[in-house]
Amino acid sequence: SFTFEIKFLFALFLIAGALLPDIDNPNTTLGRKHKHISNMTAHRGILHAIWIPLIAFLLAFRMDGPLLLIKAPLMGLAVGYFSHIIADTATLVG
Numbered sequence: 001s002f003t004f005e006i007k008f009l010f011a012l013f014l015i016a017g018a019l020l021p022d023i024d025n026p027n028t029t030l031g032r033k034h035k036h037i038s039n040m041t042a043h044r045g046i047l048h049a050i051w052i053p054l055i056a057f058l059l060a061f062r063m064d065g066p067l068l069l070i071k072a073p074l075m076g077l078a079v080g081y082f083s084h085i086i087a088d089t090a091t092l093v094g
Contacts, residue, residue, distance in 0.1 A: 017080025053081035
């Protein structure tokens with residue numbers, strides 16, 4: 001059974017993962033707050049690569065036991081990031 005803390009970490013990082021890919025877009029809140037990143041990268045460029053959530057998922061998949069406090073955020077990040085990339089395929093602008 002997952003504790004409240006584990007579920008909370010998963011949900012928090014899922015939200016972060018869903019928002020993080022658009023840090024490369026200067027028209028988003030994250031992009032405006034981190035102009036150095038949005039100025040260096042193209043929107044839907046390297047930060048929209050499938051390997052980012054894949055690496056997070058593979059790292060999380062290998063963890064168990066006391067590492068569950070790390071596994072839950074990594075899984076949440078991977079799911080959120082992947083869902084963002086999938087959702088972007090449905091739009092031209094993103």
